Amino acid sequence: AQTVTQSQPEMSVQEAETVTLSCTYDTSESDYYLFWYKQPPSRQMILVIRQEAYKQQNATENRFSVNFQKAAKSFSLKISDSQLGDAAMYFCAYRTRGTSYGKLTFGQGTILTVHP
Amino acid sequence: DAMVIQNPRYQVTQFGKPVTLSCSQTLNHNVMYWYQQKSSQAPKLLFHYYDKDFNNEADTPDNFQSRRPNTSFCFLDIRSPGLGDAAMYLCATSRDLQGAEQFFGPGTRLTVL
Numbered sequence: 177a178q179t180v181t182q183s184q185p186e187m188s189v190q191e192a193e194t195v196t197l198s199c200t201y202d203t204s205e206s207d208y209y210l211f212w213y214k215q216p217p218s219r220q221m222i223l224v225i226r227q228e229a230y231k232q233q234n235a236t237e238n239r240f241s242v243n244f245q246k247a248a249k250s251f252s253l254k255i256s257d258s259q260l261g262d263a264a265m266y267f268c269a270y271r272t273r274g275t276s277y278g279k280l281t282f283g284q285g286t287i288l289t290v291h292p
Numbered sequence: 293d294a295m296v297i298q299n300p301r302y303q304v305t306q307f308g309k310p311v312t313l314s315c316s317q318t319l320n321h322n323v324m325y326w327y328q329q330k331s332s333q334a335p336k337l338l339f340h341y342y343d344k345d346f347n348n349e350a351d352t353p354d355n356f357q358s359r360r361p362n363t364s365f366c367f368l369d370i371r372s373p374g375l376g377d378a379a380m381y382l383c384a385t386s387r388d389l390q391g392a393e394q395f396f397g398p399g400t401r402l403t404v405l
């Protein structure tokens with residue numbers, strides 16, 4: 177079974193600074209997706225960024241980028257120029273890719289606080 | 293805008309009193325999921341529907357049931373809620389089983405008195 181581990185229960189950053197959230201995972205599969213989801217307080221979970229394991233290039237979405245290290249099974253999220261609206265719980269998630277049903281496995285989450 | 297809608301946003305029930313949570317979607321996605329998320333924890337998948345096919349996770353208690361009368365709607369029934377069932381319940385959809393992205397609703401927070 178796949179497992180996802182986020183070792184930082186809480187992180188904080190100053191507005192306009194950069195912060196990196198860590199995620200490691202364990203799997204025996206070679207083809208899969210990795211995601212970062214953002215869950216603001218009392219608001220719905222939204223997808224921040226997605227990475228396909230077969231792609232060597234790290235995914236980027238505006239201020240959000242990942243450092244995907246497949247051999248190390250590491251998938252960190254970098255938020256540049258942090259904004260107050262980035263404050264949320266961030267979940268790293270794994271999903272099998274391919275013909276079989278791909279269940280989303282979440283990490284425990286990291287609460288990000290952004291200080292003005 | 294296409295979206296996933298959950299009603300109600302907050303639900304209070306009594307210990308042992310059946311309760312139903314509702315989810316609807318305008319995305320026309322084939323797959324609908326129900327997750328349970330307890331305070332400060334990761335969401336835990338309860339079950340999913342692929343079209344009309346129901347798939348239960350092995351560790352989902354029998355107390356939890358689901359119905360999907362049509363593509364747009366899916367219901368979560370808790371037959372006899374216990375105090376331990378107090379949680380946020382998230383509905384999500386995806387285009388198909390291989391579709392990468394799941395779209396989440398805002399959740400229903402269930403309180404059990």
